[in-house]
Amino acid sequence: MVPFAGYSMPVQYPAGLMAEHRHTRDAAGLFDVSHMGQLRLVGPDAARAFETLVPVDVAGLGVDKQRYGLLLTDEGTIIDDLMMVNRGSDLFVIVNGACKAGDIAHIQDRIGQRCQVIPMPERGLLALQGPKAVDALSRLVPGVEKLVFMTGGAFQWNGGNLYITRSGYTGEDGFEISVHDSQAQALARALLAQPEVKPVGLGARNSLRLEAGLCLYGNDIDTTTTPVEAALNWAIQKVRRTGGERAGGFPGADKVLAQLQDPAALQRKRVGLVALERIPVREHTELQDAGGRKVGVVTSGLLGPTIDKPVAMAYVDPQHAAIGTRLNAMVRGKPVAMEVSTMPFVPTRYHRG
Structure with missing residues (x-):
């Protein structure tokens, strides 16, 4: 157990770690992610108000549909990444645990006059991930098997209200379950009693998300990085990019949209790397070109248990970002050959129906 964001969390x-990682890829792993922040935005103007904080199509999000989003500073850099769901009666938002106090204060300050911003500290959050997650959860909560990737729904368990989305941060099929704290432990134990399910800690959560090519806030994205530098262009829908009344209008829009329109203006770009030697390359490791010139730095890296190779994410000069580019990671003063790779490193298996 380690301290993290004011909680005691299982590593x-x-x-x-290796066994937990493989079990999640093969069956179903249960993660307690109750440290994450849950909040509701309530009111007829909530979606349009939230659009002034994120470069995302919020107003066009259908009921019980989920979307990935980014809170931005006025300079267009990333305060936090988050998930949002239009639940019809409210906009349900989940933010990172280490950022939640600042995020909630930021949202309240910017749009609290236009909608109610209601934190939900009484809700726990469980993530059940893996190809057999649906088998385990549908025994306890019939009907969840009808959900598809990035959709959600309200369900009941033992008289309590759950909100479940078919989503997660491992690259596998799976679910995230918002549960009242009075029932969180009982639900976790009921899930762990299913033959497919074992508990998984922060260590394997990190290795799973890295193999899936997913950013970790504080490592791969932060208030020094823009969405375009972070290769998160896909998270900015067309309606927020070009033409129409809803294009732009978010913090740092001029900078972000300019980078989208002219990628040559970028100073750096997030890429995936695979080591050509069996030497793990960790965060903060310097990357050099063949001539020994520094061209980037690793932000996340480890030996991928599924791919069975060292993998990493890094920011590099745009001229060194092309797939297949060879770079040297300087590990304890010695070069480790790496190659820029596509991501994800392990194919995703989301259930799209």
């Missing part, structure tokens, strides 16, 4: 259980 691993007795089986260990």
Whole structure:
């Protein structure tokens, strides 16, 4: 157990990181992510108000549809990444645990006059991830098997209200379950009693998300990076980019839209890397070109248990970002050959129906 964002969090259980990682890829792993922040935005203007803070199509989001989003500074850099769901009666938002106090204060300050911003500290959050997650959860909560990737719904369990989305941060099929704290432990134990399910800690959560090519806030994205530098262009829908009344209008829009229109203006870009030697390359490792010139830095890196190779994410000069480019990671003063790779490193298996 380690301290994290004001909580005591499990890095691993007795089986260990590698076993937990593989079990999630093969069956179903249960993560307690109750440290994350949950909040509701309520009112007829909530979606349009939230659009003034994120470069995302919020107003066009259908009921029980989920979307990935980014809170931006006035300079167009990333305060936090988040998930949002239009639940009809409210906009349900989930933010990162280490950022939640600042995020909620920022949202309240910017749009609290236009909608109610209601934190939900009484809600726990469980993530059940893996190809057999649907088998385990549907025994306890019939009907969840009808959900598809990035959709959600209200369900009941033992008289309590759940809100479940078919989503997660491992690259696998799976679910995230918002549950009242009075029932969180009982639901976790009921899930762990299913034959497919084992508990998984922060260590394997990190290795799973890295293999899936997903950013970790504080490592791969932060208030020094823009969405375009972070290769998160896909998270900015067309309606917020060009033409029409809803294009732009978010913090730092001029800078972000200019980078989208002219990628040559970028100073750096997030890329995936695979090591050509079996030497793990960790965050903060310097990257050099063949001539020994610094061209980037690693932001996340480890030995991928599924791919069985060292993988990493890094920011590099745009001229070194092309797939197949060879770079040297300087590990304890010695060069480790790496190659720029497509991401995800392991194919995703989301259930799209």
